[in-house]
Amino acid sequence: MRQEGYHKLHIWQKAKELVKLIYIISNKFPESERHNLTSQIRRAAISIVLNIVEGHRRNSNKEFIRFLNIADGSLVEVEACLELSIDLDYMSEADFNRCESLRRELAAMLTSFIKSIKSR
Numbered sequence: 001m002r003q004e005g006y007h008k009l010h011i012w013q014k015a016k017e018l019v020k021l022i023y024i025i026s027n028k029f030p031e032s033e034r035h036n037l038t039s040q041i042r043r044a045a046i047s048i049v050l051n052i053v054e055g056h057r058r059n060s061n062k063e064f065i066r067f068l069n070i071a072d073g074s075l076v077e078v079e080a081c082l083e084l085s086i087d088l089d090y091m092s093e094a095d096f097n098r099c100e101s102l103r104r105e106l107a108a109m110l111t112s113f114i115k116s117i118k119s120r
Helices: 010-026 037-057 061-087 093-118
Strands: none
Touching (some): 037 061, 061 093
16 A cells, blocks of 8 residues: 555544444345445545545645544544344444544544644
């Protein structure tokens, strides 16, 4: 993997891990959910990655922070989708815990990264 640009950002790497895990676990969701919850949780997870990338490409810290805040909003959307998925018995408790642990870790990283950029 390249280690330049956004590729070197730990938040991008962690967000990519979350996308992969969401895809693996959501493959087990009922077929009837393919165009509903499965699609929504995947789009929200992908949005995190893409907003980090787009923000990194911007020419100002203010714009980068704006896109990181959008990524954080998508991360909260993933949280809500995970809660619905466990409530509807679409995922096991173990799978939920794996996703939620990674999601919380990424949330803390995003918050810390935003604070770091603001302090520059």
